[in-house]
Amino acid sequence: MKLCDKSVTELHDMLINRKCSAKELLTDVTERAKSIQSALNCYITFNEKASEEAEEADRRLAAGDKVTMLTGIPVAVKDNISTKGLKTTCASRMLENYIPPYDATVIEKLKSAGAIISGKTNMDEFAMGSASDTGIFGAVGNPVESGFSAGGSSGGSAAAVASGAAVIALGSDTGGSVRQPASFCGVVGFCPSYGAVSRYGLIAFASSLDRIGSLGRNVTDAFLLHNIINGADSKDVTTIRKNFSFNPSKSLNGVKIGIPNEIFNAFISEEVSECINNSLNILKKHGAQLVEVSLPSVKEAVKAYYIISSAEASSNLARYDGVRYGHRCKVSSTLADFYKKSRSEGFGLEVKRRIMLGTFVLSEGYSDSYYKRAVALRNKIYQEYDNAFQCCDIIASPVYPQTCISFDEPQQFTDRYMSDIFTVPSNLAGLPAISIPCGKSRSGMPVGMQLIGNRFEDSRVFETAYGFELYGGAFCGY
Amino acid sequence: MEINIKHIAELAMLEINDDEANMIAEEMLEMIDMVSDLPELYDESCMSCEMELREDKAAVCEQSSEDLLNNAVETYKNCFTVPRTVEH
Numbered sequence: 001m002k003l004c005d006k007s008v009t010e011l012h013d014m015l016i017n018r019k020c021s022a023k024e025l026l027t028d029v030t031e032r033a034k035s036i037q038s039a040l041n042c043y044i045t046f047n048e049k050a051s052e053e054a055e056e057a058d059r060r061l062a063a064g065d066k067v068t069m070l071t072g073i074p075v076a077v078k079d080n081i082s083t084k085g086l087k088t089t090c091a092s093r094m095l096e097n098y099i100p101p102y103d104a105t106v107i108e109k110l111k112s113a114g115a116i117i118s119g120k121t122n123m124d125e126f127a128m129g130s131a132s133d134t135g136i137f138g139a140v141g142n143p144v145e146s147g148f149s150a151g152g153s154s155g156g157s158a159a160a161v162a163s164g165a166a167v168i169a170l171g172s173d174t175g176g177s178v179r180q181p182a183s184f185c186g187v188v189g190f191c192p193s194y195g196a197v198s199r200y201g202l203i204a205f206a207s208s209l210d211r212i213g214s215l216g217r218n219v220t221d222a223f224l225l226h227n228i229i230n231g232a233d234s235k236d237v238t239t240i241r242k243n244f245s246f247n248p249s250k251s252l253n254g255v256k257i258g259i260p261n262e263i264f265n266a267f268i269s270e271e272v273s274e275c276i277n278n279s280l281n282i283l284k285k286h287g288a289q290l291v292e293v294s295l296p297s298v299k300e301a302v303k304a305y306y307i308i309s310s311a312e313a314s315s316n317l318a319r320y321d322g323v324r325y326g327h328r329c330k331v332s333s334t335l336a337d338f339y340k341k342s343r344s345e346g347f348g349l350e351v352k353r354r355i356m357l358g359t360f361v362l363s364e365g366y367s368d369s370y371y372k373r374a375v376a377l378r379n380k381i382y383q384e385y386d387n388a389f390q391c392c393d394i395i396a397s398p399v400y401p402q403t404c405i406s407f408d409e410p411q412q413f414t415d416r417y418m419s420d421i422f423t424v425p426s427n428l429a430g431l432p433a434i435s436i437p438c439g440k441s442r443s444g445m446p447v448g449m450q451l452i453g454n455r456f457e458d459s460r461v462f463e464t465a466y467g468f469e470l471y472g473g474a475f476c477g478y
Numbered sequence: 479m480e481i482n483i484k485h486i487a488e489l490a491m492l493e494i495n496d497d498e499a500n501m502i503a504e505e506m507l508e509m510i511d512m513v514s515d516l517p518e519l520y521d522e523s524c525m526s527c528e529m530e531l532r533e534d535k536a537a538v539c540e541q542s543s544e545d546l547l548n549n550a551v552e553t554y555k556n557c558f559t560v561p562r563t564v565e566h
Contacts, residue, residue: 101545237529303513314490321491323558325549338561340493352492356502357509359490360481373516380517413505414512 003028004164008073008221011167015061015072022057022072025167026050026116029074033118033165040141040150042160044079045087046119053116060114069224071114076166078157079120080127081212082201083107086117090203091135092125094326094346104201105236106170106212106229113228118166121156125348126317127172127205129153130180130416131405134350139407143185144444149405151181154215158185161215168225169215174205175305176399176423178213179435183399183448186437188222188465189215193456194430195240197226198233206312209305209427219436219466220248226458244458252467253287257451258392260295266421269402275439275447276398282472283396288464293388293395297380298425304381305424306417307361307374313351314358320346353413382429389454394464397422399448403441422450432458436465438472481506 003011003025014020030050033043047053057072077083080090082100084107089095103111110117124134132155133139140155142148143163150159154171158181161169171178173191182189191213202212214225223246232241257280268276284290322328322342329341347355361370388395401419405411426433432455435448451468453461483503487494494502539546543556552559 098549101541101548232530234530234532237531241530297517300517303516306509307513307516318491323550323560324546328551332561335561335563336491337493339491343491344493347492353502353505353509355490355492356483356486356506357513360486360506360510361513363486363489370513370516373518374513377516412508414508417509417512 002032002164004032004167006167007218008069008167008216008224011073012069016067018061022054022061022116023051025072026054026074026118029118029164029166032163033160036163036165039146040143040159040163040165041122041138042140042156042163042165043076043119044089044091044122044137044156047086047117050074050116050118057114057116068113068228070110070228072116073167074116074118075110075225076118076121076157076160076169077107078123078154078169078171080123080172080203081106081170082203083117083120086120088120088203090126091123091137092346092348092351093136094320096136096327098325100201102201105198105233107201109229109231115228121154121160121169123156124153124350126203126313126351127153127174127177128313128350128354130176130420132156132181133407134348136348142404142445144446147407148445149184149407151184151405153177154189154213155181157215158182158187158189161185161187161217168221170225170229171213171215172202173211173213173427174209174309175420175427178215179399179423179433179448179450182215182435184404184446186446186448187215187217188219188437189213189435189448190222190226190462191426191433192226192230193432193458195238196230196242196244196432196456196458198231198236198239200233200235204316206309207316208312209309219462219469222434223462240456242456246459246462248463248466251287252283252464255288255394255464255467256291256392257283257288258291258293258388258395260293260298260388260395260397262295262298263397263422266299267401268398271403271441272398272401272447276396276449279438279449279468279472280396283468286467286471291392293392295381295384295388295425297377297384299421300377301381301425301428302418302421304374304377305420305428306357307370308378308428310354310358311362311371312358314355314362317347317351317355322346378428381425385425385429385431385454393460395452397450397452399423399435399450403445403447426452430455432456432461434461434465436468479507479510481510
C-alpha cells in the first residue's frame with residue numbers, strides 16, 4: 001500500500017517514528033493526484049508552496065516540537081474556501097483569477113496544526129449543483145468509473161480522497177454537497193451542526209445553510225479533520241462554543257436508530273434500498289434498536305430548500321459586480337450596464353437560474369407566497385426532527401435515491417433538484433449528518449448510508465458511524 | 479402564471495436577450511411549479527441561534543490597501559475604478 005492510501009492514524013505514527021517524512025508523503029500524494037488528473041479532474045490548482053510546508057512539518061517533527069495528528073498530512077481544500085495567496089475560484093469565471101488576501105479560519109487552523117494544503121479541488125460553480133459538472137474547469141469523474149459523476153458539489157474533494165490524491169479533504173455542504181459525493185465515491189463525508197465550524201472565509205452560497213465538512217477514507221480520519229477545524233470564532237457570530245469528543249469505544253448497544261416512514265416510502269432505487277436495509281440489519285444485529293419515527297413534512301423539504309437557498313444566494317452573489325474583484329466586462333455604457341454585463345459574463349447557467357429564482361421569491365407580491373411560507377415550513381421541519389429525537393438517538397436514511405449520476409444520461413434539472421430529498425432536510429434544521437459507505441451496486445458503484453443526529457450531537461453521529469464501520473461500512477479502495 | 483423575466487433580470491442585475499428570456503421563462507416556470515404548492519403555514523419566527531456579537535468598534539484591518547486592490551482588474555491612484563456615473 002502506498003503512503004497516499006494510508007489513514008491519518010497510520011501516517012501520523014509513521015511520521016512520528018520517522019518511518020517516512022512529510023515530504024515523501026506529499027510527493028506520493030501529488031504524484032497520484034497528477035497521474036489521475038486527466039481522468040478524474042479532481043483539482044483546479046495544486047499548491048506550489050506545499051513542499052515548503054512539508055519541509056517545515058519535517059523540521060517540527062525532527063525537533064520534537066509539539067505536533068498534532070494532522071502535522072505533515074496533505075489536505076485537499078474545496079475551491080470555495082479562501083486560501084491566502086492561492087487562487088480560490090469557486091469553479092466560476094467570475095472568480096477565475098481571484099487570489100484571496102486572507103485565509104479562512106479553517107485554513108488558519110489547519111496551518112497551525114501543521115497540515116499541508118495539497119491544492120484546491122474542483123466543484124460545481126459556487127457550490128450550486130449535485131454532480132460537480134456546472135463549473136468552468138470541467139466535470140469531476142468518479143474514481144470507480146470516470147464516466148459517472150463523483151457527485152457534487154464537493155466532487156473534487158471526495159474523488160481526491162477516494163483515489164489517494166489526498167489523504168483527507170475539506171468540502172462544503174449546503175444541501176448535501178459533502179455527503180452525496182462521499183456516498184458516490186465510497187468515502188466518509190461529515191456535515192457538522194450549523195455553527196460547529198466557522199464559515200469565515202467560506203465563499204457564501206446560502207448563509208443559513210452552509211457548513212464546512214470533512215471527508216476521509218474512514219470515520220476516524222473524518223473526525224480528526226473535524227476536530228481541528230471546529231470551534232467558536234469571533235469572525236463568525238453563528239459559531240458556538242462547544243468541544244466535540246469522540247469515544248470510539250462506545251458500542252452500538254442500545255442506540256436507538258430512527259427510521260422515518262416518509263423517507264423510506266419515497267422513491268429509492270432497488271440497489272440503494274438493498275444496501276440500506278442490509279446496513280440497518282447490521283446495526284440491529286450489533287445491539288442497535290430500530291424505531292419508527294415520523295417526519296411528516298420531510299418530503300416538502302426540497303421545495304423549502306430551493307426557495308430559501310436561492311433567495312440567500314441571490315443576496316450573497318449580489319456582491320459580484322466586477323468593481324473590487326472578480327470578472328469585469330470590457331465594454332459597457334452605464335454603471336448599471338457594467339454591472340449586468342460583468343455578472344452575466346461571469347456567472348454560468350446554473351448560478352443564473354438560482355439567482356433568478358431567488359430574486360423572484362423575494363420580489364414584491366411573491367415573497368409572502370414563497371419565501372415566508374418556505375421559512376415557516378423550515379420551522380415545522382425543525383420541530384418535527386426535535387419531536388423525532390425524543391424517541392431516538394440517530395436517524396438513518398439513504399443519501400441519494402440512485403447509486404450514481406451518469407454523464408451520458410442528461411437529466412432534467414428539476415429532477416436533479418428533487419433528488420436532494422434525503423440530504424436537504426437536515427441542512428434546513430441545522431443538524432449534523434454523516435455519509436458512510438454501506439455497500440455497492442451490482443456494477444460496483446459505492447452506496448452510502450446517512451446517519452443524522454440532533455443539533456450539536458456531532459459526537460454521537462461520529463460514534464454511531466464508527467460502530468457501524470467496525471461491522472459493515474468501510475472504504476474498500478479501487 | 480406569467481413571470482416578467484426582464485423585470486426579474488433587472489432586479490438581479492443580469493443581462494438577458496430575447497432568446498434567452500424565452501428559455502429562462504420556461505425554466506423559471508418549471509422551477510416555480512416544483513416549489514409551489516407549499517403548505518399553508520405562516521410561522522415566521524426564526525429558529526433559535528444564539529450569537530455572541532462582537533463589540534461595535536471598528537476593527538483594524540489585517541490586510542493592506544495593496545492587498546485589497548490586488549484583485550481589481552483596474553485601479554487608479556489607490557482607488558477602484560468604475561464607469562463614469564456623473565454627467566458633466
